[in-house]
Amino acid sequence: MASEIVVMGGGPAGSIAAALLARQGKRVRLLERAHFPRYHVGESVATSCRSIIELAGALEKVEARGYQVKEGLLLRWGAERDWVVDWPEIFGTNAQTSWQVDRADFDDVLLRHAASQGVEVVEGAQARKVLFEDGRAAGVEWTHEGREHTTRADHVIDATGRAGLLSVRHLDNRTPHDVFRNVAVWGYYQGGTLLPRTPRGGINVISAPEGWYWVIPLKDDVYSVGFVTHQDHFLKRKQRYPAGAAGVEALFLDAVEESETVRELVSDGAFQHHVRVEQDFSYTADSFCGPGYFLAGDSACFLDPLLSTGVHLGMYSGMLAAASITATEAGDVTEDEALAFYEALYRNAYARMFSMVAGFYEQYRGKSTYFWLAQRLARGRHPELMAPRESPDPMRSAPDSEAFAALTAGVLDLDDARRAGGAGPLPADVLAERMSAGQHDLGGHDAATGLYLTTAPRLGIGRSGRSAEAARA
Numbered sequence: 001m002a003s004e005i006v007v008m009g010g011g012p013a014g015s016i017a018a019a020l021l022a023r024q025g026k027r028v029r030l031l032e033r034a035h036f037p038r039y040h041v042g043e044s045v046a047t048s049c050r051s052i053i054e055l056a057g058a059l060e061k062v063e064a065r066g067y068q069v070k071e072g073l074l075l076r077w078g079a080e081r082d083w084v085v086d087w088p089e090i091f092g093t094n095a096q097t098s099w100q101v102d103r104a105d106f107d108d109v110l111l112r113h114a115a116s117q118g119v120e121v122v123e124g125a126q127a128r129k130v131l132f133e134d135g136r137a138a139g140v141e142w143t144h145e146g147r148e149h150t151t152r153a154d155h156v157i158d159a160t161g162r163a164g165l166l167s168v169r170h171l172d173n174r175t176p177h178d179v180f181r182n183v184a185v186w187g188y189y190q191g192g193t194l195l196p197r198t199p200r201g202g203i204n205v206i207s208a209p210e211g212w213y214w215v216i217p218l219k220d221d222v223y224s225v226g227f228v229t230h231q232d233h234f235l236k237r238k239q240r241y242p243a244g245a246a247g248v249e250a251l252f253l254d255a256v257e258e259s260e261t262v263r264e265l266v267s268d269g270a271f272q273h274h275v276r277v278e279q280d281f282s283y284t285a286d287s288f289c290g291p292g293y294f295l296a297g298d299s300a301c302f303l304d305p306l307l308s309t310g311v312h313l314g315m316y317s318g319m320l321a322a323a324s325i326t327a328t329e330a331g332d333v334t335e336d337e338a339l340a341f342y343e344a345l346y347r348n349a350y351a352r353m354f355s356m357v358a359g360f361y362e363q364y365r366g367k368s369t370y371f372w373l374a375q376r377l378a379r380g381r382h383p384e385l386m387a388p389r390e391s392p393d394p395m396r397s398a399p400d401s402e403a404f405a406a407l408t409a410g411v412l413d414l415d416d417a418r419r420a421g422g423a424g425p426l427p428a429d430v431l432a433e434r435m436s437a438g439q440h441d442l443g444g445h446d447a448a449t450g451l452y453l454t455t456a457p458r459l460g461i462g463r464s465g466r467s468a469e470a471a472r473a
Contacts, residue, residue, distance in 0.1 A: 003027065003154035003329060006140045007119075008127040010036065012049075012311050013297025014159030015110035017318035019056040022117040024326050024459055029151060031125040031142050036111050040103040041186065041278065043216050043224050044070065044203045044308035047087060047096045048410025052315045055455055058113040065109060067099035068219045072199030073408070076261060077207045077360070085405045086199040098409075100201055100216050100224075125149075127165055130156055130293065137292035154292070155325050159318065161298040164285070173286040179358065180282035180304045182211070183234040185252045186226030187276070189269030192217070195261070203308065206261050212306065213255075213262045225266060227255040228305070231279060249275045281305065282354075288346050289339045294321040301350050306360055309353045312410040317346045323453055327461035333451065341451045341461055349413045356407060 003026060007018045010032030018030045053059050072086040087095050099106075115121040124144055131139040137156040142149050158166040167174045194217060195204050204215040211229030218224060229237075237255075241247035252275045256262050284301040288294070297314030324338040333341070406412050450464035 003325075004029070004152060005155045005157070005325065006031065006151055006153040007157045007159060008140065008165060009159030009161060009297070009299070010034075010111045010114075010121065010123070011040070011107055011159060011161060011297060011314060012110060013299075013314035013318040014157065015107070015114045015318075016052060016056050016315045017157050017159065017296055017322045018119040018121075019058065019110070019114040019117045020319060020322035020459055021325060022114065022119045023057060024322070026325070026329075027120075028114075028118070029120045029122065030111075030114060031127050031140065032111065032121065032123050033126045035123045037104040037108040040107060041184075041276065042103055042305065042308075042310045043100050043218060044214075044311075045098045045101055045106075046308060046312040046408070046410035047098045048312050048414050049315050050096050050098055051414060052319050053110075055319065055459075056110075056113070057117065058110060061109050061113055062099070062106070065101075065105060066219055067101045067106070068201045068217050070098045070100050070199075070201040070203070072202045072405075073205060074195050074198040074202055075205045075207075076195065077205065077212075082195060082197060083401075084197050084199065084202075085401055085408065086202075087405060087409060088199070090402055090405045097201075100203070100218050102218060127160065130158075130166055130170055132170075135291055137290070156293045157296055157318075157321050158293060158299045159296045159314075162302065164295070164299045166293060167285040167295055167299055171285070171287075171290075174283050175286065177282040177284070177354075179361070181231050182228050182279075182281050182304055183231045184226050184228045184278045184281070184305065185234070185248065185255065185275060186214075186224060187249075187252055187274060188272040189223045189225060189266045190272060191221055191269035192223035192225075192266045193268070194265065204265070205306065206259060208259055213259055214305070215262060215265050223266060223269060225256065225262065227252065228281075245275070248277060249273065284350065287343065288317075289321075289324075289342050291335065291339075294324065294342060296321050300346065303350065303353055304357050306357050307353060307408050309408075309410070312413075313346075313350060313353070316349055316410070316413055317342075319459075320345055320453070323459050323461055326459050330460060333461050333463075337449065337451060338461060340449065344449075345413075345453075352407065352412070356404075 005021055005026055005028045007014045007028060007030040010030055014030060018028045021028050050059065053062055071088055072084065074082055074084050076082050087097065111121060122144060125142050127140055127142045129141040130137050131141065137153065139150060139152040140156060142151070164174060194202065194215065198204060201217055206213045210233045211227060214224070214226045216224040237251055241251050253271070256266065281304045282302060285295055288300045296317040298310065300317065303309055320342050324342045327333045328335045328338045452462050452464065454460050454462045
């Protein structure tokens, strides 16, 4: 009999994990407390997500929604002139693109797709408690329409987002990052524009003395506009305004007016009169998994939205969790090995992004410093990204921006899988050819153990030659 798997949460992490497991023949029950579609921020999606969505079998459904195509970003940061990260220019005209999405619609598509793959989706279901037996997750207590339920499970995936059922309520192992104790305030405009030289559908990121702004083009000429600042600055600003929604709206509109750049970008747009606020963006759990359970997406960690990493980390971790469960049940690896694999790869992906964002907040260092930091974060795993290349337009993607582009697009985490079998990083010419063709291998490689993610002929975990010999011994 197939094992029983409970996924708590139906956002990108939970829906991807559930769909992938169901496609491997697993019995999956997904508990989602809301009724979709429901609003969620985080509209800018990395290119890595396209590959993961395709692996889950949902690419045609997502493409059919007509989201704004995204081909990169433009940053106006510190004292530097505008600098552009144009994915087709860097990786070739056939490189993968991504989207700027309406998350209510996007998440709904992924959840419905999981159901179409055989996942039992229960909306309006509130997960209350994870049951443990001898230190191992063994089930979930949950309520639905006023009735209490208990589902036994061989594996539990916590994709409950910031609520973090396991991390917050059971393990008490979440640590906030004081350096990123920021607040975002945002709203929407009907109509607007982007900075000159912005890649098609690209996000604009604009620094300010007390923080930074995002301007994201969505479909139907809608623009998401946000201002991010440290909570100390936000609280001081808030004192100038009356309490309630009207005061928050006035604060937001004044913040937009303070930036000459942002003010001009939305000058022809009509403000939509609804402002939202989100606090305490960044945190991490001390551990991301344990016997019988995985923390996926925001339940494990979350990072300031500067580089739009949230959906990537959610989908990436959902894929890793599904692969770890599949490999354990197939006997390809032990559970301890699968847990160590998941912890290493997910934490490495998060740490790499964390280091990059931390560098950005020292905003007057200059563009070359950020590119250097991205190169250092990639060095050793992807030396092919270190080679200098000529740029036909010095005002666009700089020669040393390739590592930065690969990191922010999420493809470094996916391309790590090419080190499988101890063969080392993918040769530069092969990697360039794959990127130009829009091909990115899904997965990652744990150099310490020789384990790596496999997606064909099935999702799972493989072993390098020396690791396999050690396991047989």
